[in-house]
Amino acid sequence: MAQNPAFKISDFDRYFSRGTDKVCYISEKFPGKLLKISPLAKANQMIREIQYFEYLTTKGISPSFMPKFFGRCSDKENIGFVQELLVGNNIKSLIDIVRRYYLTDLAKVEDALMALKNEMLEKNIIVLDLHGANIIGDIETLKLWIIDGYGTPEFIPLPKYFRFFGRMKIERQWKKFVYRYSLLVTGLSREHGVWMPSKIASGPIEPKERHRPR
Numbered sequence: 001m002a003q004n005p006a007f008k009i010s011d012f013d014r015y016f017s018r019g020t021d022k023v024c025y026i027s028e029k030f031p032g033k034l035l036k037i038s039p040l041a042k043a044n045q046m047i048r049e050i051q052y053f054e055y056l057t058t059k060g061i062s063p064s065f066m067p068k069f070f071g072r073c074s075d076k077e078n079i080g081f082v083q084e085l086l087v088g089n090n091i092k093s094l095i096d097i098v099r100r101y102y103l104t105d106l107a108k109v110e111d112a113l114m115a116l117k118n119e120m121l122e123k124n125i126i127v128l129d130l131h132g133a134n135i136i137g138d139i140e141t142l143k144l145w146i147i148d149g150y151g152t153p154e155f156i157p158l159p160k161y162f163r164f165f166g167r168m169k170i171e172r173q174w175k176k177f178v179y180r181y182s183l184l185v186t187g188l189s190r191e192h193g194v195w196m197p198s199k200i201a202s203g204p205i206e207p208k209e210r211h212r213p214r
């Protein structure tokens with residue numbers, strides 16, 4: 001898919017945030033939009049993600065948890081894409097959301113997470129690297145978005161095209177998420193001195209289990 005000519009990297013002149021791979025910028029010219037870029041020399045993950053967004057766009061698949069995709073853009077040094085900017089006083093990372101609800105209403109957060117997983121399965125959406133910083137949400141309504149990790153790295157990406165392989169991949173990625181989520185709630189249970197019942201976490205994780213291969 002071609003570049004979106006409406007966007008120039010140089011227009012996005014205000015730094016917004018960074019993660020492990022990408023740097024994000026905003027622009028007064030484009031309210032509600034976020035540019036994410038990676039240097040061309042380290043762009044494998046970025047290219048995989050762009051191709052996946054373009055694939056979903058072509059197929060008309062738009063999961064409710066996916067920020068809107070507005071197209072790719074690049075210059076001599078960077079490649080990236082523009083997506084819906086999710087901001088507001090209520091928008092927090094899953095880590096903050098779980099922290100807020102841990103003692104009172106963890107089940108509500110977990111219902112929202114299960115709905116996310118069900119939609120991934122239903123629409124065969126592959127997301128790698130699911131963890132508390134790559135899921136954000138509205139801390140009041142508990143509407144959640146997955147903001148990072150879309151796509152699949154296989155040379156022949158069977159999970160992308162065949163639901164059978166897609167389901168296996170989604171379940172494997174979910175298992176990894178459950179482990180990370182269990183670490184998160186284990187931390188909170190220590191902080192508060194109480195283990196809250198959980199429909200998702202695999203139980204408190206003992207220190208000796210923390211480095212188990214996944």
Ligand SMILES: Nc1ncnc2c1ncn2[C@@H]1O[C@H](COP(=O)(O)OP(=O)(O)O)[C@@H](O)[C@H]1O
Binds near residue numbers: 017022067134
């Ligand atoms: N659509 C978005 N709206 C608001 N903030 C976002 C959005 N996407 C990413 N962010 C913020 O930018 C950070 C880095 O983005 P991310 O896509 O996770 O990059 P990386 O691949 O480097 O981890 C996120 O942790 C989050 O705080």
Ligand SMILES: [Mg+2]
Binds near residue numbers: 148
């Ligand atoms: Mg990230």
